[in-house]
Amino acid sequence: MKNLTLKDIAAALDISVTTVSKALQNYPDVSEKTKERVKAYAEKVNFKPNSFAAYLRTHESKTVGIVIPRLNHFFFSSILRGIISEAEKHEYMTFILCSDESYELEKTQINRLLNKNVDGIFLSIADKTHNLSHIQNIMNKGTNLVIFDKYSKLTTCSSIVIDDQKASYTAVEHLIKKGKKRIAHFRGPLLPQNSIDRFLGYRKALEDHGIEYNKDLVFICDEISNREGYDHMQTILDKKLDVDAVFAVADLPAIGAIKCLIENNIKIPEEISVMGFSNWSISSLITPTLSTIDQPGELMGRKAFQVFLEERDAKKRKEPLVFKKYIIETTLIERKST
């Protein structure tokens, strides 16, 4: 049997839908007699008001939306799991939209969510986003916003991030402590802050340990793919560049580098060490296992949702919002590749 709607009740009692709705919500402009009649009937037919009715009452939709740059991505899946599991605990439902790293699509997706009256938006900024007014617009419309992972210094909202510079510094320092001195970096694209910060951490670790920075040992991975890591490694070998370690911006390019080294019969880690970043599950499954930085995605997701709840409650109490940058700790994972 289909769920009865306000319309069905209205038809049965020959009154307007609005009157039914108001009667059930005890509006003062409906007579007591009508209220009783509507409530008695609603009880008789076991009417359950749906969530739209609840929205009209509370002005909360109990939905949130997540916009992530990629769907098929281990790290974002972990964050999703964190946000969704926390959301479910608090009876929120979650829309997932994908920006495909595109600025235009990110704008569209945010507008869709605003149009759905979500109570909050969780966003990881697309690599191609070069203007932030659509993001600022979320706050201007009074919708809560929490940014995670890929953030910008120019947005005024809370964010959940890791300290990319510090984590990257730790990774490179680990290679240096293992005796490596000619460390190449497979960096990410030029725009995103986390890619910049990982590069800065790499450079600072070199400088602090008296190793001269050499820009010829830095290669860009625009797609952060396995293929790019493989190709850059092959370039290093072809050009006979003097390299004894590689620090990659993420695990996939690091895994590509390992594949290339194995095919060229180069010993890992004796001749060339490889260090990743993120600790995707695959990094413990390949041979040799990959040393990397663990980024606790699920924890970041859970924290993001908790921050949303705090800001929601502060708003209800009409308190001014104080935006914070929450830094989630990362851990160095040492495995066979270093």
Place this chain on the structure above:
Amino acid sequence: MKNLTLKDIAAALDISVTTVSKALQNYPDVSEKTKERVKAYAEKVNFKPNSFAAYLRTHESKTVGIVIPRLNHFFFSSILRGIISEAEKHEYMTFILCSDESYELEKTQINRLLNKNVDGIFLSIADKTHNLSHIQNIMNKGTNLVIFDKYSKLTTCSSIVIDDQKASYTAVEHLIKKGKKRIAHFRGPLLPQNSIDRFLGYRKALEDHGIEYNKDLVFICDEISNREGYDHMQTILDKKLDVDAVFAVADLPAIGAIKCLIENNIKIPEEISVMGFSNWSISSLITPTLSTIDQPGELMGRKAFQVFLEERDAKKRKEPLVFKKYIIETTLIERKST
């Protein structure tokens, strides 16, 4: 500036919210004069009716929900991407909920979606689901339902699946053609249809090629994990079982088996071949690369959404629904492990 609501307009014009709503929707029981007044004001303040108002008008929420058993799962992520990308093309938004392979949670999630008045539900049945009345209830409520991947023969709705038995037969036949005769099977849990079908395909391939089925060579992977594959392989080696190939229900247990074989210095594929199932991206990244069956998840997701649209339209035309089982083709991917 916050979006204006019906309530704001009502306050500005000193009339009821209902009257505003009805006026904007051209209800006959509102006077022409009031309609003009409301519309003029709405235009002046650039009022955009929100999606709830649209729902009240069309009885379509333009939202759908997906319930999947696991979030951190490469294959389900591909299906999600297929459904979401197709949904976005048709301006639907997508709720994602996770059943964690639990029957109870699956019921809860479905009820949440029904309560949100989604236009359709996409479901992959949890491993622990032993009773289907909550699934039948979706159809009874008049909500469209499409099942993908993990289905049951007992539900009356359309489903998008692969022919697990045939795919598994192809995989085992491939091993036999490579000269393997003592083929172990790391199967999935006992309940899910796809785990049963993959097992049946394995057994049939053996029988058709005159190889006696030996139940001692079948091991259950309840979690379908890397760890289980590793442990079962170690058991085979410890017990000195006469095995020259392993066919695993999924790539992760196959990768666990490979890890165990490498650690025991057993040559792959010369001494023991390993065959996976699903073609996760990791299967082409490990050494040796893993032979497997490609399951096109994104294609399955897109097809699922298309079937939803067809059934939605048939319903609008008041045509009876004809449920179908759509079978998506799989492909054998031969790599170094066989």
